Amino acid sequence: MASITIRGIKKNYAKTQVVHGVDLDFASGEFVVILGPSGCGKSTLLRMIAGLEEISGGEIAIDGTVVNKLEPRERGCAMVFQNYALYPHMSVSQNIGYSLKVAGVPSAERQQRIQAVARTLELEHLLDRKPMALSGGQRQRVAMGRAMIREPKVFLFDEPLSNLDAKLRVQMRSEIRKLHRRLNATSVFVTHDQVEAMTLADRLVVMNGGRVEQVGTPGEIYTRPASRFVATFVGAPAMNILEGTVDLDGLSLLGGSRRLAMARAGLPVGTKVAMGIRPEAVRLVAPGTAGALDATVDLVEELGAGRVIYVDLDGAPFSVMTSEAVHPEPGSQVGLKISPEDMHFFSSETGARLDVFKASVPEPAL
Amino acid sequence: MVERTPFLNFFTHLILFIGFVFCIAPFVVVVIAASHNLKDVNDVPMSLLPGSDFWVNIKTAWTTADLGPKLLNSFIMATGVAAGKVIVSALTAFSIVYFRYPGRMLIFWLIFITLMLPLEVRIVPTYAVVANVLEPYQAILDLTGISWLIEKVSGVQVQLSLGLLNSYSGLILPLVATATGTFLYRQFFLTVPDELTEAARMDGAGALRFFIDILLPLSRNNMAALGTIMFLWAWNQYLWPLLITTDQSHAMAVTELKQLIPNVGGIPEWHIAMAGTLIVMLPPLIVVVLMQRWFVRGLIATEK
Numbered sequence: 001m002a003s004i005t006i007r008g009i010k011k012n013y014a015k016t017q018v019v020h021g022v023d024l025d026f027a028s029g030e031f032v033v034i035l036g037p038s039g040c041g042k043s044t045l046l047r048m049i050a051g052l053e054e055i056s057g058g059e060i061a062i063d064g065t066v067v068n069k070l071e072p073r074e075r076g077c078a079m080v081f082q083n084y085a086l087y088p089h090m091s092v093s094q095n096i097g098y099s100l101k102v103a104g105v106p107s108a109e110r111q112q113r114i115q116a117v118a119r120t121l122e123l124e125h126l127l128d129r130k131p132m133a134l135s136g137g138q139r140q141r142v143a144m145g146r147a148m149i150r151e152p153k154v155f156l157f158d159e160p161l162s163n164l165d166a167k168l169r170v171q172m173r174s175e176i177r178k179l180h181r182r183l184n185a186t187s188v189f190v191t192h193d194q195v196e197a198m199t200l201a202d203r204l205v206v207m208n209g210g211r212v213e214q215v216g217t218p219g220e221i222y223t224r225p226a227s228r229f230v231a232t233f234v235g236a237p238a239m240n241i242l243e244g245t246v247d248l249d250g251l252s253l254l255g256g257s258r259r260l261a262m263a264r265a266g267l268p269v270g271t272k273v274a275m276g277i278r279p280e281a282v283r284l285v286a287p288g289t290a291g292a293l294d295a296t297v298d299l300v301e302e303l304g305a306g307r308v309i310y311v312d313l314d315g316a317p318f319s320v321m322t323s324e325a326v327h328p329e330p331g332s333q334v335g336l337k338i339s340p341e342d343m344h345f346f347s348s349e350t351g352a353r354l355d356v357f358k359a360s361v362p363e364p365a366l
Numbered sequence: 367m368v369e370r371t372p373f374l375n376f377f378t379h380l381i382l383f384i385g386f387v388f389c390i391a392p393f394v395v396v397v398i399a400a401s402h403n404l405k406d407v408n409d410v411p412m413s414l415l416p417g418s419d420f421w422v423n424i425k426t427a428w429t430t431a432d433l434g435p436k437l438l439n440s441f442i443m444a445t446g447v448a449a450g451k452v453i454v455s456a457l458t459a460f461s462i463v464y465f466r467y468p469g470r471m472l473i474f475w476l477i478f479i480t481l482m483l484p485l486e487v488r489i490v491p492t493y494a495v496v497a498n499v500l501e502p503y504q505a506i507l508d509l510t511g512i513s514w515l516i517e518k519v520s521g522v523q524v525q526l527s528l529g530l531l532n533s534y535s536g537l538i539l540p541l542v543a544t545a546t547g548t549f550l551y552r553q554f555f556l557t558v559p560d561e562l563t564e565a566a567r568m569d570g571a572g573a574l575r576f577f578i579d580i581l582l583p584l585s586r587n588n589m590a591a592l593g594t595i596m597f598l599w600a601w602n603q604y605l606w607p608l609l610i611t612t613d614q615s616h617a618m619a620v621t622e623l624k625q626l627i628p629n630v631g632g633i634p635e636w637h638i639a640m641a642g643t644l645i646v647m648l649p650p651l652i653v654v655v656l657m658q659r660w661f662v663r664g665l666i667a668t669e670k
Contacts (some may be wrong), residue, residue: 002495050568051567052564052568054493054569070569071567072570073567073568073569073570075470077568078568079564079565079568081564082561083559083561085559085562085564085565086565087562087565087566088584089583089586090594091579098569098571099568099569099570102569102570102571102575111438123545146565146569150569182581274549311391
């Protein structure tokens with residue numbers, strides 16, 4: 001168990017900078033997930049913690065020791081790779097025990113520890129097989145065993161589930177979670193899959209373009225996204241964003257073709273905002289209802305437990321998720337009811353969250 | 367694409383068969399000639415029905431050319447070249463692919479250039495070097511005036527000399543130093559996934575450990591392929607052994623075959639010459655048969 005402190009970490013490849021000064025603190029025993037689209041620098045960050053990638057600027061400390069110049073083996077990290085990276089010519093038990101062999105652990109003790117790990121991961125009957133003869137999920141387990149056997153201070157996961165099929169992914173997800181609860185080692189998990197991120201994380205780090213957009217619990221990230229990027233990246237289907245301008249008693253949306261009336265809040269009249277609303281927060285009402293927006297249904301996606309209704313709002317795409325038993329026909333009209341408390345506001349220029357519409361903002365004297 | 371036309375099938379098989387006959391016919395003639403006696407082998411045209419003197423001829427060829435020790439010499443030399451090639455190529459390719467150091471590309475291209483300079487092209491300087499391995503150093507000392515200085519100061523004349531003529535080292539080393547194997551390995555190492563290298567680093571394996579524990583076992587097929595090719599190539603060397611082995615004790619089987627070839631005006635003992643050829647041909651054939659499983663795999667497939 002170990003804490004990880006990251007201060008002003010930068011990474012350059014030749015002239016392009018891919019990580020722009022990241023500061024993060026991971027507490028001991030925490031399960032942190034780094035989430036972001038591909039190319040956002042999340043894997044690079046993980047590899048810098050592991051020591052596989054050189055650090056161009058800043059400092060990484062594990063348990064208070066700066067590890068910038070340490071070799072991977074001296075950092076006490078173990079890593080699970082995306083493609084498992086099992087040694088194809090070694091049997092499962094040799095794969096798991098290789099790090100101990102390198103470290104010069106005597107054969108008897110090695111066998112004992114391999115057995116213990118194999119029992120934990122239910123791999124006992126596969127120990128003599130070669131990786132070629134294993135299924136994807138079994139290979140994944142061997143890769144985890146290889147990481148576990150060293151009893152590392154830190155577990156690093158580099159998109160380990162992305163090569164598995166959907167069902168197996170869900171199963172491995174819960175296994176990883178259970179394993180973490182048992183070993184309680186600090187874990188850093190990199191993924192681009194938001195469901196994986198939300199379900200696994202104690203704390204979630206959302207990255208974009210080499211910068212950290214937001215750090216928080218999955219709940220915080222979902223309910224109070226710190227930027228327009230986080231808002232649209234987390235949650236499926238993605239949050240709807242409508243561009244608008246603040247006027248005297250509400251919002252003028254979509255270049256003035258639609259209005260939403262609401263109690264005036266602390267934003268100056270004329271401020272350009274991006275209003276965000278989650279598809280699951282929109283209620284469907286009869287067209288023409290006062291205070292609702294009318295829209296034309298484009299497409300209905302049936303999900304079984306509910307359905308996603310894609311509508312056209314004067315040319316802007318908009319989606320609604322509902323679990324009610326409504327089945328609007330494509331081409332028909334629906335009304336969209338949006339409550340002010342479900343709205344998120346982001347600056348049109350910077351994308352940063354604007355919190356002025358929340359209840360606690362006092363009404364300025366006129 | 368798989369064609370399913372009977373006519374084309376027949377036609378392609380016919381071409382294959384003609385090619386096969388072209389390849390195999392000379393060997394059939396050799397085997398038949400080796401079984402005739404002196405009179406039959408010189409009949410015109412030679413009978414294509416096998417004679418009955420095969421084993422007699424083999425025995426005569428063996429004793430006349432003293433093939434026993436020569437086959438051993440050839441075997442030592444070919445094995446030495448094959449082993450040396452496999453080891454040197456693996457190490458150089460490992461260095462080029464897995465390490466970043468100044469002058470890496472320069473070294474890469476220097477190795478590449480040796481591909482364009484086969485032994486036959488540089489045979490005179492190579493001979494000079496093998497005759498006295500220390501010759502280049504002597505030249506450096508002479509040119510810089512150091513040997514003159516040493517002679518003035520101590521009165522000792524510097525004369526470096528280490529000859530490798532008529533030795534296994536002299537036979538083997540110049541044949542080892544070429545680039546073909548390095549490229550085969552380089553291409554293979556480039557196909558080894560980076561994640562494997564990183565996994566080994568995370569497991570705490572250093573460079574040499576990774577090389578021995580991971581890379582070498584993975585390149586087993588390549589080693590077999592390269593070893594086989596190099597064994598055949600070295601076994602069939604003619605010019606180089608002929609040039610540097612003046613002593614019978616280091617003569618090679620292939621070069622000594624000419625002992626069996628009848629001189630002009632001598633007795634036309636072609637049946638003995640053919641029998642000798644068969645004997646010399648046999649060891650590489652055995653090597654190919656034994657290695658062919660790995661050999662083919664190493665050349666075509668990347669097993670992952």
